[in-house]
Amino acid sequence: MRLTALLPVRSCLLLVVVSVCVQQVHGVWPLPQQLHQSADRGCLSPQRFSFTYGRDSAAQTGCSVLDAAFKRYFSIIFPDFTKGSGLLMCENQSNRLSVKTGGCDGYPDEDSDESYNLSVSEGQAVLRSVTVWGALRGLESFSQLVYQDDYGSYFINKTEIVDFPRFAFRGLLLDTSRHYLPLHAILKTLDAMAYSKFNVFHWHIVDDPSFPYQSRTFPDLSNKGAFHPFTHIYTQSDVMRVIEHARMRGIRVVPEFDSPGHTQSWGKGQPGLLTPCYKGGVPSGSFGPVDPTIDTTYKFMESLLKEVKFVFPDSYVHLGGDEVSFACWQSNPNVRKFMEKMGFGKDFTKLESFYMESIMNMTAALNRTSIVWQDVFDYHERIPQDTVLEIWKGEKYQAELSRMTQAGHRVLLSAPWYINHISYGQDWRNSYAVQPQNFSGTEEQKKLVIGGEVAMWGEYVDATNLTPRLWPRACAAAERLWSNEEKTLNADLAFPRLEEFRCELLRRGIQAEPLFVGHCKHEYDGL
């Protein structure tokens, strides 16, 4: 199946004169695997430009993902189209944008082929991809190639791109529990993710401080566990909107329901779920992690995971499993009795493993792949083989990469990309210097690194400061996860391209903060 789009572009009569003095080559972020640009440029007229499906394309008009993408990218490429210049001195030239694809109504997944070829030559612009997801990536690159001269005319240089991602999993984590993030903040983040070719939105949707996910099965969870039961929740339709907005941009939505720790807010709407902590032989009134000793816990978790499977189409679910404090379990006589019965002795890591194993098996039975934080592996080597492990602990993550991949697990790296941690100056350079496969291990082991995630934990972040804190800092990891490492290790070389991309983000309405002193042609005009 093939999709071909026609893109009539006209060459400019002034071209010869102008192109000699300008000769700018425009960068793409993240850097494509292969990119050849020449100084020859063609002129694009917003009045005549259109995206069209090719005759031999699998997808035709009616392909939801691409129809919407064409519309979106048209206004991205020609932001002042409405103003209309009318001064263009262009003659007709026929350019072809051709995309080969299939599967317009599905969801992107771990195996999605995101590769594309883009060829912009004199009178011809052809974009080929295997899937619509690849076409989206190619459209993004195409849009970044177009630029305006000082007179406002649009140009694109003769360009050849062969591109594909280095890692299949390029994620960004938002935390909607420590602060509630209004829907529009999430949607805006998805927009910016697409501009940087991120493809997984890891939605850390609930945690200790609040439970904003409105469950169809257990409505009391958000009724009692959200900051506010009406204004600070995500309804089912909110969640669907996020998933669809993400799908349109080739982004997977992987929800995280972290347990058995980080569940304080769950306890409010689900009595009996959390372990009662004891003080001096009597319950103290406070609660600890999920109670792993009683059947009702597992029944509850199974119902919840069934709902999660129903609501979230992605084949992955993040089960958390991090930072379980054992103090409360230790204090509770029933838990101690259970430990004895199971022969765990005093080793509470065994109890945690017991719980996690049950949850992971439950998830596997629902045909879902589990992602868990590294703690689960650190405590317990026997983990279902297809479980994906995520590294978050800062120190010595290379050693952890070695150990995990040696055990044959697929791994995600997040430790060096906790960008909620801020410091003064250009800290994007640290993110950029990360080499996810630079650890001791065989080639086979290296292949088990399926990607990484930028994490924006929510302790100090809400709608007031999320976007400028995320962008363009997250772009550094985006390039590391997409591009060829050898070609992108020099941060000084990347700097001007990133500066330019940051201005482009501003132009597209993303409130991306400055990297350093300077200015953009189109400054942010909000607050």
Added chain:
Amino acid sequence: MAMYCLLKLAPLFLAVAVCNGWLFGDFVGKQKEQDEISLWPLPQKFQSSAVAFKLSPASFQIVHAKQSSAGPSCGLLENAFRRYFEYIFGDLKKPEKSRKKVYDSDLVELQVWVTSADPKCDDFPSLQTDESYELSIDEPSAVLKAANVWGALRGLETFSQLVYEDYYGVNNINKTDISDFPRFAHRGILLDSSRHFLPLKVILANLEAMAMNKFNVFHWHIVDDQSFPYMSRTFPELSQKGAYHPFTHVYTPSDVKMVIEFARMRGIRVIPEFDTPGHTESWGNGQLDLLTPCYSGSSPSGTFGPVNPILNSSYDFMTQFFKEISTVFPDAYIHLGGDEVDFRCWESNPDIQKFMAQQGFGTDYSKLESFYIQRLLDIVAATKKGYMVWQEVFDNGVKLKADTQIHVWKGRPQYQDEMGQVTAAGFRALLSTPWYLNRISYGQDWVNIYKADPQNFTGTDAQKKLVIGGEACLWGEYVDATNLTPRLWPRASAVAERLWSDKSVTDVGNAYNRLVQHRCRMVKRGIPAEPLFVGHCRQEYKGL
């Protein structure tokens, strides 16, 4: 995953908050809704009772008291009445004319009583301005008494902070008596519009936020090495060639006027900084021969250094330029900079070397700097303006007028020592060192900002009195319209309380609870102030 240890801070703050001392007197724990009240900065004297009155948006009014010297012709107050009415009641329309029945428990009006014969409606605030006010909330009328409009503005802000919504969404205010005045007369915010251009809208929004925090000085670091956005009438080429863009990245005379007037309406002074002789790269683009040509070996390298202090033309330029500045900016003070002069370029230039020898300066280039600054000070003094300078000018022993304000910014030597020395020499001092808010780190850095005190140095009472206040600085290397407001607020609020409230107001736990609510109040009023920690606001930020 998320750092667990950070979460543990929260209960600590809650625990501290329980013992919040005399300031809240009988206020603590009587009524649940009273938790909603969070005054920031905390008034000097404050007494409140559990008796609450309702405020109806349909009938409540802010009016001039009969005895007040200000009336409907006072545009400044009329605007403030409208602004605070909207803050209190949201975007409601103007109150309808008199409702028939007024319930006994209603507060029907706030009478604003300006007591001195001249209310100063059309003046500009100054360093000497009396900002004190008294506020008495009782039925049926609340009375705000102040000597002039500036005190009235501060009182209106406090009044608006006293109003809280109960569980039924009704606006309430408790019977309260407040007598308030600032601890320091100069409470400033520095914004840097040279490293990044700041659109007018951003500046105005921050003036708005400053008024919510009772700041009263906008220190406008308007030009620097990187760009010259100030459009000069006398020397239009300065911005034409020195701004990032001569049309989109400049402040026109009417922009500047608008900033000054917007600030005046909120009782805020605008002090411009034209920093010389260093930090002037961008000046050179539009003013040939102003800067010193640097030499590489025996020939000019093509680069330029600080203002050339050996040419009369430099001083002629400064004379004309500051003549313009002194008329454009009404404030009695101008900030002349004088910091971080790099001597290497002067050293490289043979003409300067010759001049040094002639003057008998030897190789001590700080003497040359002093030579320049002294002439500049004379030029500015001739315009009848007072001046502020960064501490280096004092450190280098430049002869200064007695009323010069020395702005302390360096970390070394310790700012406490510097404050001691400046005041021992009899100069008035301003502190900024601990308040460089452009420097960020992970976590609740407002606590250290809050703990710094400008009078915390060894010195006599007379020396302490020479401390006129301080400024929070947000230098612009990493800041523009995209991130300025959340980076500044509520961190600058910590400075605001230190500079306004009594010295004894230092309880971090109590401050945390009030500041959390104060930040939600700013968010509600449209200022994207970032969160202090985990939690939520009833009305989250709606922008983006």
